[in-house]
Amino acid sequence: MLSKDVKETLDEAQGLLRNALWKMSRSERPGTLHHLTQIISDVEKLMEFDSILDTVDDLLDKKKNSDDSE
Numbered sequence: 001m002l003s004k005d006v007k008e009t010l011d012e013a014q015g016l017l018r019n020a021l022w023k024m025s026r027s028e029r030p031g032t033l034h035h036l037t038q039i040i041s042d043v044e045k046l047m048e049f050d051s052i053l054d055t056v057d058d059l060l061d062k063k064k065n066s067d068d069s070e
Contacts, residue, residue: 002050014043 002010017040024033 001054002047007047010043010047014040017043 017036021033021036021040024036
């Protein structure tokens with residue numbers, strides 16, 4: 001699980017990157033915009049993937065506990 005500080009920092013970074021993207025949309029090259037969009041997407045995927053790993057860990061713990069009790 002991502003710590004609270006890390007999650008807050010990633011949320012803040014995502015907001016700042018989105019703000020930069022908005023400002024860049026009028027003056028920067030499409031390739032630059034594409035890469036910034038990719039970075040924003042990667043941060044979001046990282047946070048979602050960590051949540052999925054938490055779910056898998058919970059399921060494995062439940063499975064292990066049910067196997068131990070039999």
